Amino acid sequence: MSFRIEDYIYNVKRLVDEELREVLPEVHGAKTKLSEAMRYSVEAGGKRLRPVLAVAACEAVGGEAAKVMPIACAIEMIHTYSLIHDDLPAMDDDTLRRGVPSNHSVYGDAVAILAGDALLTDAFKVIATRGVEKGLAPEAACAIITDVALAAGSAGMVGGQAFDLALEGRQVSLDEIESVHLLKTSALIEASVVAGGRAGGAGERELTALKKYGRALGLAFQIIDDVLDIEGGAGLGKVRGSDERRDKATYPAVMGVEVSKDKARDLTAQAIDCLKGFGDNAIALTELARYLGNRKY
Amino acid sequence: MSFRIEDYIYNVKRLVDEELREVLPEVHGAKTKLSEAMRYSVEAGGKRLRPVLAVAACEAVGGEAAKVMPIACAIEMIHTYSLIHDDLPAMDDDTLRRGVPSNHSVYGDAVAILAGDALLTDAFKVIATRGVEKGLAPEAACAIITDVALAAGSAGMVGGQAFDLALEGRQVSLDEIESVHLLKTSALIEASVVAGGRAGGAGERELTALKKYGRALGLAFQIIDDVLDIEGGAGLGKVRGSDERRDKATYPAVMGVEVSKDKARDLTAQAIDCLKGFGDNAIALTELARYLGNRKY
Numbered sequence: 001m002s003f004r005i006e007d008y009i010y011n012v013k014r015l016v017d018e019e020l021r022e023v024l025p026e027v028h029g030a031k032t033k034l035s036e037a038m039r040y041s042v043e044a045g046g047k048r049l050r051p052v053l054a055v056a057a058c059e060a061v062g063g064e065a066a067k068v069m070p071i072a073c074a075i076e077m078i079h080t081y082s083l084i085h086d087d088l089p090a091m092d093d094d095t096l097r098r099g100v101p102s103n104h105s106v107y108g109d110a111v112a113i114l115a116g117d118a119l120l121t122d123a124f125k126v127i128a129t130r131g132v133e134k135g136l137a138p139e140a141a142c143a144i145i146t147d148v149a150l151a152a153g154s155a156g157m158v159g160g161q162a163f164d165l166a167l168e169g170r171q172v173s174l175d176e177i178e179s180v181h182l183l184k185t186s187a188l189i190e191a192s193v194v195a196g197g198r199a200g201g202a203g204e205r206e207l208t209a210l211k212k213y214g215r216a217l218g219l220a221f222q223i224i225d226d227v228l229d230i231e232g233g234a235g236l237g238k239v240r241g242s243d244e245r246r247d248k249a250t251y252p253a254v255m256g257v258e259v260s261k262d263k264a265r266d267l268t269a270q271a272i273d274c275l276k277g278f279g280d281n282a283i284a285l286t287e288l289a290r291y292l293g294n295r296k297y
Numbered sequence: 298m299s300f301r302i303e304d305y306i307y308n309v310k311r312l313v314d315e316e317l318r319e320v321l322p323e324v325h326g327a328k329t330k331l332s333e334a335m336r337y338s339v340e341a342g343g344k345r346l347r348p349v350l351a352v353a354a355c356e357a358v359g360g361e362a363a364k365v366m367p368i369a370c371a372i373e374m375i376h377t378y379s380l381i382h383d384d385l386p387a388m389d390d391d392t393l394r395r396g397v398p399s400n401h402s403v404y405g406d407a408v409a410i411l412a413g414d415a416l417l418t419d420a421f422k423v424i425a426t427r428g429v430e431k432g433l434a435p436e437a438a439c440a441i442i443t444d445v446a447l448a449a450g451s452a453g454m455v456g457g458q459a460f461d462l463a464l465e466g467r468q469v470s471l472d473e474i475e476s477v478h479l480l481k482t483s484a485l486i487e488a489s490v491v492a493g494g495r496a497g498g499a500g501e502r503e504l505t506a507l508k509k510y511g512r513a514l515g516l517a518f519q520i521i522d523d524v525l526d527i528e529g530g531a532g533l534g535k536v537r538g539s540d541e542r543r544d545k546a547t548y549p550a551v552m553g554v555e556v557s558k559d560k561a562r563d564l565t566a567q568a569i570d571c572l573k574g575f576g577d578n579a580i581a582l583t584e585l586a587r588y589l590g591n592r593k594y
Contacts, residue, residue, distance in 0.1 A: 025451045034451060034459035085414060090387075090406035109387035113410065114459050117382060117417065121450035124421045128442040138435035145425040145442060153418030154322045154331055162331035162411050 005287035009052055015065070016051040017043075019073045023126050025118075037107040037115035038122075042080050045098040049221070049292070050075045050189060054196035056284035057210055060275070063200020070130035071144055071199055074123040075192050078152050081119035082188075084112050086161065124149070136199060144195045151191035160184030164249070172249040178219070180249060185225075186218025193217075193285075205277070213274040217289055220267035223260050224295065226250035230257060232296075268293035302584035306349055312362070313348040314340075316370045320423050322415075334404040334412035335419075338377050342395040346518070346589070347372045347486060351493035353581035354507055357572070360497020367427035368441055368496055371420040372489050375449050378416035379485075381409050383458065421446070433496060441492045448488035457481030461546070469546040475516070477546060482522075483515025490514075490582075503575070510571040514586055517564035521592065523547035524557050529593075565590035 020042055025035040051072035058068040087094040087102040088109060095105045104112035124145060131141050150156055160183025167176060193214035197207050230252055252260040271289045275282040317339055322332040348369035355365040384391040384399040385406060392402045401409035421442060428438050447453055457480025464473060490511035494504050527549050549557040568586045572579040 032456070032459040032463045034456060038451065081414075085410055088387075088410065090385075090410060110462055111459065113382055113385065113387060114455050114462075117378075117413075118451035118455040120414065120417060121446050121455060122452075125443055125446035125450060128439040128446065132439055138439045142425040142429055142435045142438050146422055149418050149422035149425065153422060154335065154415035155419075158411050158415040158418060159322075159329070159331060162329040162408065165407055165411075166329045 003283055003287065005284070005291045008056075008284050008287070009047075009291075012052045012055050012065070013048045015069060016048050016055075016072055016076065019069045020076065023070065023073055023077075023122075023130060025122070033107055033111050034114055034118060037103060037111050038119055040106060041084050041097075041103045041115065042077065042119070044100050046076075046080070048076060050079055050192040053189065053214070053217075053285075053288065054192045054199070056288055057193040057196030057202075057214075058200035060210070060278050060282040060285050061197050061200040061202040061206050062281060063196075063202075067135050068196050068199035070126050070134055071136075071148075071195050072192075074126040074131075075148060075188065075195065077119045077123040077126070078148065079188060081116040081123075082152075082157055082161070084116040084119070088112060091161075091165070120152075131199075140198050144198050147191045147194055147198075148188075151187040156183055156187035156191075157185075160187070167249050172254070174251075174254055177249045177251060177254060181219055181222040181251075182215070185222040186215050189218035189221065190214030209274045209277060213271045213285065213289075216267045216271040216274070217292065220264045220271065220289075221292055223251045223264045223267070224292070227252050227257055227260050227264070228296070264293060300580055300584065302581070302588045305353075305581050305584070306344075306588075309349045309352045309362070310345045312366060313345050313352075313369055313373065316366045317373065320367070320370055320374075320419075320427060322419070330404055330408050331411055331415060334400060334408050335416055337403060338381050338394075338400045338412065339374065339416070341397050343373075343377070345373060347376055347489040350486065350511070350514075350582075350585065351489045351496070353585055354490045354493030354499075354511075355497035357507070357575050357579040357582050358494050358497040358499040358503050359578060360493075360499075364432050365493050365496035367423050367431055368433075368445075368492050369489075371423040371428075372445060372485065372492065374416045374420040374423070375445065376485060378413040378420075379449075379454055379458070381413040381416070385409060388458075388462070417449075428496075437495050441495050444488045444491055444495075445485075448484040453480055453484035453488075454482075457484070464546050469551070471548075471551055474546045474548060474551060478516055478519040478548075479512070482519040483512050486515035486518065487511030506571045506574060510568045510582065510586075513564045513568040513571070514589065517561045517568065517586075518589055520548045520557050520561045520564070521589070524549050524554055524561070525593070527554060561590060 024039050024042060027035045027039060054068050054072040054075060055065045058065060083097060084103040086092050087097055088104055094102050096102060103115060127141055127145055132138060160180050164180045164184060190211055193210045194207055197210040268289050272286050275286055321336050321339060324332045324336060351365050351369040351372060352362045355362060380394060381400040383389050384394055385401055391399050393399060400412060424438055424442055429435060457477050461477045461481060487508055490507045491504055494507040548560065565586050569583050572583055
């Protein structure tokens with residue numbers, strides 16, 4: 001058993017970072033700070049969780065990593081845009097992200113808004129062009145664009161962010177918290193896994209299993225994030241306890257840290273359980289779920 | 298000669314408005330103001346110029362209007378998102394748009410940012426799903442998504458907006474103004490025309506002609522907009538002379554109103570000239586160019 005998930009993540013992350021450098025607009029010679037601001041946030045670190053999940057899902061159904069790479073990058077671009085916009089003064093007003101000044105702290109609000117807009121828009125171009133160039137069938141590209149846009153738009157991530165803002169400062173139920181998490185975090189994580197499956201040629205039954213895996217994993221991920229924000233958020237690159245101070249609705253705030261940890265453990269087990277039909281090909285997806293369940297930052 | 302361009306615009310606009318009502322998320326039962334804010338700006342009027350151009354281009358190559366309708370709506374959604382974000386306090390800080398309070402004036406900055414993000418994201422879903430459902434080949438859908446994303450993203454509209462902001466308050470050359478207009482306005486207008494052509498099954502030669510038509514028309518459109526901003530902008534639904542007050546780089550500001558009008562006339566003639574090969578099918582595109590060249594608001 002020589003599989004080490006840390007090595008897997010490291011290797012995929014390197015490939016993803018390389019591809020990202022290629023698909024992002026050139027800074028050299030640009031007349032504005034736009035491309036610099038786009039690259040700043042994409043290159044400001046991050047675990048590349050969504051790209052790694054997309055690649056692992058592609059391999060779980062027997063596909064080749066190269067085919068899913070543009071899609072993995074597009075999803076990371078969309079994730080990055082969402083962080084830039086979330087950090088804006090009009091939204092969460094965070095001056096720090098991934099341990100460095102947030103985009104608008106460096107480039108100003110106007111350029112930060114535009115850098116987010118451009119990352120989101122360019123992401124769809126990357127799927128539709130580079131994805132297809134790398135051998136993705138146009139039908140699969142359209143299905144992936146649909147999944148990703150649904151997960152990121154009004155019915156997904158943006159809808160979740162709007163819901164989260166609407167809940168701020170008032171008493172919320174556990175159901176409401178779960179709805180926010182499913183929309184704001186799980187949806188795009190689920191879409192990453194499903195997109196990876198589609199790029200790898202998954203059948204309907206495999207896609208259903210991957211969807212359930214992604215949903216459970218995404219929810220576990222968010223709960224653990226919120227626990228870490230209380231227990232020792234410095235490693236997250238954010239100001240520790242920042243959710244609490246803003247009176248954000250989180251699992252640990254309502255259920256306490258220990259119950260939240262149990263819930264995350266259950267969800268991780270559920271996620272792994274979805275992979276039974278995949279055999280050895282799903283080793284990376286399985287180990288990723290365990291790894292994320294045990295993370296301390 | 299019973300063709301009246303006013304009737305054509307009126308009829309297409311009605312169909313587009315109907316389709317937009319269907320593709321936008323339901324307001325009823327929503328837990329947040331997001332869908333309301335999205336609909337507010339989409340339904341706040343507007344000439345539907347880009348959708349009308351897409352439909353006219355589709356018909357110019359012998360295609361059916363129904364096939365291009367989802368794409369026409371998606372482009373209008375992208376145009377609307379760009380207006381919402383442009384009006385934000387961090388950008389142009391406009392309280393009025395199309396004669397009514399701008400999105401953030403009604404819903405606040407956070408919801409306005411999210412409404413723009415959601416319109417942009419959902420637009421790509423509309424092309425990839427509803428476009429394909431209406432008979433668009435997945436290859437054509439991918440080509441259209443590429444064109445539209447290129448025209449709207451860092452290499453197009455958003456790039457132009459960033460360039461425009463960078464130029465504010467300093468002396469600019471005519472070349473710089475033209476670059477801003479081509480990116481900020483012409484690119485998406487050109488993409489509308491080309492997308493309509495693609496949806497209608499245009500060949501490469503037709504696409505090239507449509508591209509040139511859209512580019513010239515888009516530039517003429519922007520110059521006329523800027524002339525009207527000086528001469529009588531109230532009809533535009535903006536505060537009259539607002540570009541001038543902000544020291545925006547415009548053609549009439551640098552070249553004067555009369556030279557600008559001549560330039561717009563030349564560009565309109567150039568645009569119409571591109572349609573020679575299309576015969577009678579291009580009557581709507583031809584008349585649209587004339588109509589836009591003569592508009593007084």
